[in-house]
Amino acid sequence: MxxxxxxxxxxxxxxxxxxxxxxxxxxxxxxxxxxxxxxxxxxxxxxxxxxxxxxxxxxxxxxxxxxxxxxxxxxxxxxxxxxxxxxxxxxxxxxxxxxxxxxxxxxxxxxxxxxxxxxxxxxxxxxxxxxxxxPEKFHGLADIDLRYRHRFVDLWANPEVMELFKKRSAIISTIRQFLNVRGFLEVETPMMQRIAGGAAAKPFTTHHNSLDMDLFLRIAPELFLKRLLVGGMEKVFEINRNFRNEGLSRQHNPEFTMLELYQAYADYNVMMDLTEQVIRLLVEEYCQGNQVKFGDMTVDFGRPWRRAQYAELLKEYAGCDIDDIKSVRQKAGKLGIDEADMDDAVVINKVFEAVVQDNLVDPTFVIDYPVALCPLTKRKKDDPKYAERFELLMARMELANAYTELNDPAVQEENFRIQLRGQEESMATMDRDFITALKYGMPPAGGLGIGIDRLVMVLTGATSIRDVVLFPLLKPVPN
RNA sequence: GGGAGUGUAGCUCAGGUGGUAGAGCAACGGCCUUUUAAGCCGUAGGUCUUGGGUUCGAGUCCCAACACUCUCACCA
Missing domain, CATH: 2.40.50.140 (Nucleic acid-binding proteins)
Incomplete structure (x- = not known):
């Protein structure tokens, strides 16, 4: 100073x-x-x-x-x-x-x-x-960069900032209560992992000195929470940080808070109902009415949330049949996606993300993803090309992701071997210890992840993740 | 990483086409026992982000660097 x-x-x-x-x-x-x-x-x-x-x-x-x-x-x-x-x-x-x-x-x-x-x-x-x-008494602290760097001033110079973070805390508390009442057990699993699995993202690396061992900061707690299912914990959840070494944006901070929960003997339909219940409760408690303003959008929570199949939405918005890979690749070309070196499933998903996600403002459950995109998910019995997975999209963002969890160790091991081309990081990094756990028998289960920061964004109308994270990552000030 | 924009007093902001820096708040010195962003009188405060360049002369034009915002890409 x-x-x-x-x-x-x-x-x-x-x-x-x-x-x-x-x-x-x-x-x-x-x-x-x-x-x-x-x-x-x-x-x-x-x-x-x-x-x-x-x-x-x-x-x-x-x-x-x-x-x-x-x-x-x-x-x-x-x-x-x-x-x-x-x-x-x-x-x-x-x-x-x-x-x-x-x-x-x-x-x-x-x-x-x-x-x-x-x-x-x-x-x-x-x-x-x-x-x-x-800072100036009337305008408060307006410089966005200074606000993030001097959050200790921002919080009292701009009272609405204090209100927002109190609301964030209350939202998380409501979620905990909701889950506790339903018999879920809150746990903490490793942040430092030998194998960064459970999601597709680049990890941060670190090193343990006395064990002389490289470690990754976790990109997801998924594989550890599932080990707990094997261990007999039938309903578990964790609200904690994940770390992903990717770019920053209004929707992305390198460390972000995720709710992950698992329920034995359930499936993705149970997870869908649970997701809708908890978010409706939060809207009721923390928003005025069912229409929530978000930037230039209005998210309508009031109507029944649409549940639409992945393939159906691809048809609706991209106009191509998911089984007609030629037309999908053609569409990808038109969208400027360099599809030549990508597997079919990756191309399809690129097109899906480019065309569908930007159109979904009201809460929409996208269900039944192509199996290739879901190495940790159980296939649909009556249509094994698709996996029992859903994502909850709203306000042009992905808010939640859930599966009927794959509990067949042989299929899991096979999925771990498959590396998709065109996707640098795979969700399917071989984790032998996890396979061993599955071999002991994991109950069929539903699993769900909800991005807490994004949820808080929607519930508070904050359009940047940096506004709902107390100390977002910033480049250091030179000198 | 690509593109667009922004960077002026502690803070919030003005500064057409180049001529040497402005306001409000805050500060400092006064006056005031009912103010509400208090008011009134006075004072001080600036390497105009940084480094180059063009020019007789640059806050202003050009180039580069740095940071931030928006946006695209990767990703949740």
Whole structure:
């Protein structure tokens, strides 16, 4: 931190506060109420009310022997009035306080002439001296880059940011409750893995020194959660970070939070119902109505969610028959996809992603994917070209992905051997230990993954994943 | 990685066609006991992201670098 003029000025004030014999960094400060709670419980015409509150000074109005401040805590704001008369020997401290300082204030609760609920402070404590200039008081911190880099300022300079992250926390808490009530067990599985399996993505690598062993940060917890199914945990879930070494975008942060859950003796239809239930519950609890605005889109959760087959959607949007690979490759060519070196299934999926996903705004379950794209999924009994997999798409994003889990070790081992051309990373990296687990017998099961960040985006209307991640990955500032 | 845009005071932003830097807030010095983004008087604050170039002269034009935003590609 460079020694700016402003910082020197504030250091000067800090010295003057110390000269008054006051610790500028305070200590334990008991018995406070949240600003919004105080305002809520205020009763008109009752002079016996007192209040105690702690917060940051975000507005400051000096009027000679009277000072008004607006304090912000994490619930909201409340006005405090400091008068020379009431404060007595603490008045010199009051005059030294400035924007950004954190103070504690207690006193009689009343209203001003203009009707603002105000704590008339008779007891004042400095809890932390701020040595940095706060951002502009009206516009807050607007520079997007600075907001992400200085989230510690963003959170109080822009109260809606605080609200969003409180909402994120509440959403996750609701999901946990939903699953706990249904008998799911929350577990934690390894973040550092010898084999990065369970998804198709480039992993981050790391190294364990004393074992002299390379490890990957996990791209998915899938193969470990399934081992728990083998172990007899019949309903498990994990809400935790995955790491994928891919590009950044409005929908992609290298580390992102995923809910993965597995339920023994269920299948993807059960997962579909569960997905719809939990998301409908969240919409009910955290959104106003069933129409949710997202950028220039409106996502309608109200109508029954469409459940459409992959092939059917390909026909509908791309106009080609999934079995007519020539026409699919032709379409791929038109879309500028370099399909020559790709396997059929990869080409089909490229076309699907290019044409279908960008058209699906309302929640849509895409069901029954071509088996080649689903090495961890059980095939449909009556149509083995397709696997019992669905993805939930909405707002032109993929939000969830689920399977009827493959529990046949022979088929799984065979799938691990197949490497698709045109897809750099395969979901099907051989994991012998996992095959061994399957050989002991894994119950038939349904599995589901929901991207929590994206879900929070849709529920809060935030169109960038960086707005729902507290500390998104940024390039370092040079120097 | 490709394309488009942006970068000016601590913060939020102005600065047609090149002529040497502006406002509001914040700061500093005053006045004020009912303000609400308080008000009034005064003061100070800038290597215009960085490095080159064109020019008598560059915040402005050109080139490059860096960062951010949007977008495309990889991916969830």
């Amino acid at each position: 460079q020694d700016t003029k402003f910082e020197r000025q504030r250091q000067e004030k800090l010295s003057r506060i110390k000269e008054l014999g006051i610790d500028p960094y305070g200590g334990k400060y008991d018995g406070t109420e949240l600003a919004e709670d105080i305002k809520r419980r205020f009763k008109e015409d009752d002079e016996s009310q007192r209040a105690k509150c702690a917060g940051r000074i975000v507005l400051l109005r000096h009027m000679g022997a009277l000072i008004f401040m607006t304090l912000r805590d994490w619930s909201g704001t409340i006005q405090v009035g400091l008068s020379k008369k009431l404060l007595g020997e603490r008045w010199p401290l009051a005059k030294l306080l400035e924007l950004g300082d954190i103070i504690g204030a207690a006193g009689q609760l009343g209203k001003t002439k203009t009707g603002e609920i105000t704590i008339w402070v008779d007891s004042l404590a400095l809890l932390s001296k701020s040595l940095c200039q706060p």
